[in-house]
Amino acid sequence: MTSVTNRNVTTKTACAIAQAAVDHAGNLGIAINVSVVDSSATEIAFLRMNNAFLPSMGIAKDKAYTAAGFGFPTMGWKDILDGNQQLQAGMVERPRVVTFGGGVPIFEGDILVGAVGVSGGSEEEDIACAQAGIDTVFG
Amino acid sequence: MTSVTNRNVTTKTACAIAQAAVDHAGNLGIAINVSVVDSSATEIAFLRMNNAFLPSMGIAKDKAYTAAGFGFPTMGWKDILDGNQQLQAGMVERPRVVTFGGGVPIFEGDILVGAVGVSGGSEEEDIACAQAGIDTVFG
Amino acid sequence: MTSVTNRNVTTKTACAIAQAAVDHAGNLGIAINVSVVDSSATEIAFLRMNNAFLPSMGIAKDKAYTAAGFGFPTMGWKDILDGNQQLQAGMVERPRVVTFGGGVPIFEGDILVGAVGVSGGSEEEDIACAQAGIDTVFG
Amino acid sequence: MTSVTNRNVTTKTACAIAQAAVDHAGNLGIAINVSVVDSSATEIAFLRMNNAFLPSMGIAKDKAYTAAGFGFPTMGWKDILDGNQQLQAGMVERPRVVTFGGGVPIFEGDILVGAVGVSGGSEEEDIACAQAGIDTVFG
Numbered sequence: 001m002t003s004v005t006n007r008n009v010t011t012k013t014a015c016a017i018a019q020a021a022v023d024h025a026g027n028l029g030i031a032i033n034v035s036v037v038d039s040s041a042t043e044i045a046f047l048r049m050n051n052a053f054l055p056s057m058g059i060a061k062d063k064a065y066t067a068a069g070f071g072f073p074t075m076g077w078k079d080i081l082d083g084n085q086q087l088q089a090g091m092v093e094r095p096r097v098v099t100f101g102g103g104v105p106i107f108e109g110d111i112l113v114g115a116v117g118v119s120g121g122s123e124e125e126d127i128a129c130a131q132a133g134i135d136t137v138f139g
Numbered sequence: 140m141t142s143v144t145n146r147n148v149t150t151k152t153a154c155a156i157a158q159a160a161v162d163h164a165g166n167l168g169i170a171i172n173v174s175v176v177d178s179s180a181t182e183i184a185f186l187r188m189n190n191a192f193l194p195s196m197g198i199a200k201d202k203a204y205t206a207a208g209f210g211f212p213t214m215g216w217k218d219i220l221d222g223n224q225q226l227q228a229g230m231v232e233r234p235r236v237v238t239f240g241g242g243v244p245i246f247e248g249d250i251l252v253g254a255v256g257v258s259g260g261s262e263e264e265d266i267a268c269a270q271a272g273i274d275t276v277f278g
Numbered sequence: 279m280t281s282v283t284n285r286n287v288t289t290k291t292a293c294a295i296a297q298a299a300v301d302h303a304g305n306l307g308i309a310i311n312v313s314v315v316d317s318s319a320t321e322i323a324f325l326r327m328n329n330a331f332l333p334s335m336g337i338a339k340d341k342a343y344t345a346a347g348f349g350f351p352t353m354g355w356k357d358i359l360d361g362n363q364q365l366q367a368g369m370v371e372r373p374r375v376v377t378f379g380g381g382v383p384i385f386e387g388d389i390l391v392g393a394v395g396v397s398g399g400s401e402e403e404d405i406a407c408a409q410a411g412i413d414t415v416f417g
Numbered sequence: 418m419t420s421v422t423n424r425n426v427t428t429k430t431a432c433a434i435a436q437a438a439v440d441h442a443g444n445l446g447i448a449i450n451v452s453v454v455d456s457s458a459t460e461i462a463f464l465r466m467n468n469a470f471l472p473s474m475g476i477a478k479d480k481a482y483t484a485a486g487f488g489f490p491t492m493g494w495k496d497i498l499d500g501n502q503q504l505q506a507g508m509v510e511r512p513r514v515v516t517f518g519g520g521v522p523i524f525e526g527d528i529l530v531g532a533v534g535v536s537g538g539s540e541e542e543d544i545a546c547a548q549a550g551i552d553t554v555f556g
Contacts, residue, residue, distance in 0.1 A: 046185035054347035092367040179318030208471030228509040324463035
């Protein structure tokens with residue numbers, strides 16, 4: 001065996017996820033940025049709601065990168081880092097790694113095919129928008 | 140007068156433009172990256188077709204930045220730079236400035252509201268995809 | 279609806295704000311850098327007092343970016359981040375995001391039209407200079 | 418002798434130069450970005466006219482840097498580089514070095530005290546705005 005196979009969200013799927021996340025944010029009355037990446041953390045779709053926080057653009061993209069890169073929700077870092085000060089300080093410093101909620105991996109069955117990152121609301125709202133996006137396709 | 144007014148593409152408009160550009164690329168049998176920015180060159184929508192050239196992601200984003208920043212198609216640089224060697228050499232080196240075709244400004248009437256940047260095909264194909272995107276909303 | 283409308287400080291307004299902030303700093307006997315950006319966080323005016331701290335140039339610009347990008351004073355981050363260690367660590371690391379005082383948004387009525395960032399004095403002095411700048415136009 | 422003395426434009430002078438350059442641009446019917454730096458190429462004043470070309474912000478700042486750094490107008494590079502292909506290719510590649518017109522050094526008597534960089538119009542218009550700025554103080 002000389003190669004491995006990766007599975008990745010299509011452009012159409014990524015766009016549908018981003019649009020559903022934006023629709024959910026609209027229902028919550030908030031403005032978000034949402035990025036959808038494939039399993040190699042390459043951006044496939046991005047949407048920004050007018051007047052969403054500007055610095056949140058990069059945060060959304062980095063949450064998607066982190067969730068795709070580690071394969072678990074960025075919210076999961078809380079438990080890992082609590083009580084390990086060296087790891088906490090070190091991970092937070094890593095470029096593009098986000099250790100608070102709003103990045104959620106996308107699984108097709110049990111295969112990682114990408115991730116969604118949302119930023120613009122509270123951690124809970126960001127997570128809800130990301131999940132609404134995923135559920136519209138894989139729910 | 141303490142302020143001026145700017146107009147910017149909505150998220151829905153930007154997403155429709157990006158999707159129409161992708162559809163046009165599909166019809167041409169090519170794979171593109173497309174970025175849609177507002178009049179301040181802030182990215183509002185981005186779509187990447189699976190297997191489009193990876194370095195073309197940044198080229199698409201920078202074409203959109205250049206077209207929004209100068210207010211004319213990036214193809215227009217050809218005539219401006221021909222015969223002015225210093226300016227030509229200098230502009231090509233500017234960060235994020237792209238001086239070949241594929242970035243097209245979006246006008247609502249005669250007001251600049253954003254720009255589209257496409258990269259992945261030939262200059263002619265990239266321009267055609269960008270224009271197809273704009274035409275789907277403003278045509 | 280294919281576009282939204284944004285309002286932005288004029289060059290004349292931004293310059294008057296920067297000059298008034300510098301005058302206030304002179305009265306306080308301190309030397310500051312002051313940056314005024316529009317609602318898209320694009321710099322419209324910058325002034326540096328001779329011998330003001332050099333690294334404060336970037337801090338002033340980033341405070342203006344942060345205040346315009348989030349729409350509230352950078353001083354407001356204190357309450358948001360207290361008690362949320364992951365978010366605190368993460369926000370502090372974000373490029374260009376400043377989570378201490380001296381960045382103040384500019385509102386015309388209830389519309390965000392830009393922001394001022396001041397650095398060179400204490401947090402209280404920086405905020406006072408930024409506010410003096412805004413008050414000279416919108417007070 | 419353990420130290421040397423440098424002379425630099427004051428904040429008030431730099432601001433007056435930038436404002437006069439902007440006024441001249443207004444008379445010409447163009448929109449510019451203008452940066453004024455001191456003799457160490459540190460930015461002292463910057464003004465951006467609303468809707469001036471966005472990429473010209475960095476070009477204006479870099480023209481001021483280049484003119485202060487070399488002590489002659491950026492337009493002077495044309496004659497130096499013509500016919501020396503290696504030097505031309507090399508200088509154009511240098512970060513922040515601009516080899517076309519619009520950067521003009523500021524002299525007080527025969528002492529370099531700073532430089533102005535203008536971008537937004539043609540080379541001739543940019544130079545005229547920079548010179549109008551300098552003339553308002555030193556003319």
